[in-house]
Amino acid sequence: xxxxxxxxxxxxxxxxxxxxxxxxxxxxxxxxxxxxxxxxxxxxxxxxxxxxxxxxxxxxxxxxxxxxxxxxxxxxxxxxxxxxxxxxxxxxxxxxxxxxxxxxxxxxxxxxxxxxxxxxxxxxxxxxxxxxxxxxxxxxxxxxxxxxxxxxxxxxxxxxxxxxxxxxxxxxxxxxxxxxxxxxxxxxxxxxxxxxxxxxxxxxxxxxxxxxxxxxxxxxxxxxxxxxxxxxxxxxxxxxxxxxxxxxxxxxxxxxxxxxxxxxxxxxxxxxxxxxxxxxxxxxxxxxxxxxxxxxxxxxxxxxxxxxxxxxxxxxxxxxxxxxxxxxxxxxx
Numbered sequence: 048x049x050x051x052x053x054x055x056x057x058x059x060x061x062x063x064x065x066x067x068x069x070x071x072x073x074x075x076x077x078x079x080x081x082x083x084x085x086x087x088x089x090x091x092x093x094x095x096x097x098x099x100x101x102x103x104x105x106x107x108x109x110x111x112x113x114x115x116x117x118x119x120x121x122x123x124x125x126x127x128x129x130x131x132x133x134x135x136x137x138x139x140x141x142x143x144x145x146x147x148x149x150x151x152x153x154x155x156x157x158x159x160x161x162x163x164x165x166x167x168x169x170x171x172x173x174x175x176x177x178x179x180x181x182x183x184x185x186x187x188x189x190x191x192x193x194x195x196x197x198x199x200x201x202x203x204x205x206x207x208x209x210x211x212x213x214x215x216x217x218x219x220x221x222x223x224x225x226x227x228x229x230x231x232x233x234x235x236x237x238x239x240x241x242x243x244x245x246x247x248x249x250x251x252x253x254x255x256x257x258x259x260x261x262x263x264x265x266x267x268x269x270x271x272x273x274x275x276x277x278x279x280x281x282x283x284x285x286x287x288x289x290x291x292x293x294x295x296x297x298x299x300x301x302x303x304x305x306x307x308x309x310x311x312x313x314x315x316x317x318x319x320x321x322x323x324x325x326x327x328x329x330x331x332x333x334x335x336x337x338x339x340x341x342x343x344x345x346x347x348x349x350x351x352x353x354x355x356x357x358x359x360x361x362x363x364x365x366x367x368x369x370x371x372x373x374x375x376x377x378x379x380x
């Protein structure tokens with residue numbers, strides 16, 4: 048392999064825009080191809096974005112020997128199938144969240160990664176950012192003491208009449224929790240040590256298209272920490288994370304896309320002796336951090352920042368959330 052990894056976009060989805068520039072900005076990556084089920088669409092997209100190759104089918108793209116890594120931004124319900132096919136073709140995969148929507152699918156993806164000798168990881172860009180890593184380090188060092196409570200949310204307004212939006216399509220595994228709820232859910236799991244909660248209670252509001260448009264959940268961890276997480280499409284945009292310990296509290300102002308707009312990100316540490324400290328982080332694009340993590344895996348043999356073992360714990364928590372919301376009962380894991 049050369050000293051660069053060659054990326055391909057599996058689809059022409061709008062979300063690609065977040066990754067295109069970081070791939071091009073990184074010295075060890077290059078964007079070489081895009082695929083679509085329609086050749087004309089792929090060619091038009093390639094011309095617009097300045098991508099050298101266009102493939103008129105996903106199968107054709109996966110068969111291209113000049114591709115090392117696939118970015119899978121297909122709708123949720125197609126993540127498993129095409130991630131596995133990419134692995135079988137010997138391609139590494141950065142797959143959008145959620146990686147899969149069942150434990151059976153997860154086991155299949157994990158087996159495909161092992162059998163294919165490839166790296167597959169879930170595209171939680173914020174977990175790659177120095178801000179998130181620093182907060183976890185502070186917790187592990189005991190600066191907050193025993194973590195008692197995590198409040199975490201991610202909401203934005205999606206007009207109900209926008210029924211064609213893939214986020215509202217039940218046949219493609221849409222829904223607020225799968226779309227943005229995975230963020231506060233994963234944050235709670237990650238900050239409590241990387242293990243799924245022991246108990247989950249949740250409730251939801253289901254919209255006209257039969258997917259959840261709002262979800263709130265309470266996660267109880269074996270350590271005693273309780274996390275309250277919420278997500279939805281029915282309120283104004285809001286994002287924040289509060290992590291409360293018996294020695295101090297951290298307020299993460301921009302938890303999900305720190306540094307994205309070319310500005311420093313910050314967290315506020317408040318301690319029980321009434322001291323407050325603002326900690327700032329350089330304007331580092333979290334998507335660039337994600338690209339560089341894949342480079343390290345493929346070129347240097349590094350372990351993923353978001354290993355499949357961690358994604359398994361995220362999935363357990365998400366599935367318990369949906370199970371509880373559907374049944375109205377507390378789910379014990």
